[in-house]
Amino acid sequence: MRTALRLIGVLAGAAVCAVIFGIGVPLFWVWLGAQFQETSGPNSGVGMLTAAIVILGPLASYIALVTLASRFRFSQPSDRAPEPQRMAWTRSRDEIRRKNRSTSTFEEIVLTAIFIVGFGFEVWFFFLAKCSSAACFG
Secondary structure, eight states, X not given: OHHHHXXXXXHHHHHHHIIIIIXXXXXXXXXXXXXXXXXXXXXXXXXXXXXXXXXXXXXXXXXXXXHHHHTSOOXXXXXXXXXXXXXXXXXXXXXXXXXXXXXXXXXXXHHHHHHHHHHHHHHIIIIIOOOOHHXXXX
């Protein structure tokens, strides 16, 4: 039961992160760039300020979010008692693999959100985007 609740929590958190960071942040920067665009229409051209806002804005947001998240230590409590510390050359390979396999809940949420955003983009690009082959592929 506890594992199922944890899985539901990770999926819900990943869905929220995917919507906020995969859709919300880029759309906010596109909207903000549109506020600085002087003219509209097909022949208006994109100003350098607008292009810089749309390209560098999301990048700056993600760098700030990663920096903020790295300030916190996200670890999950271990169910087992801590093992005594041993010298590296006395550890078995299995022990080293077990130690490297553990991921925190935060990492699971972020990785799942990345997969959701990537899959959503692929579905949109291949099935929902209406684009003729000459316009899209040159």
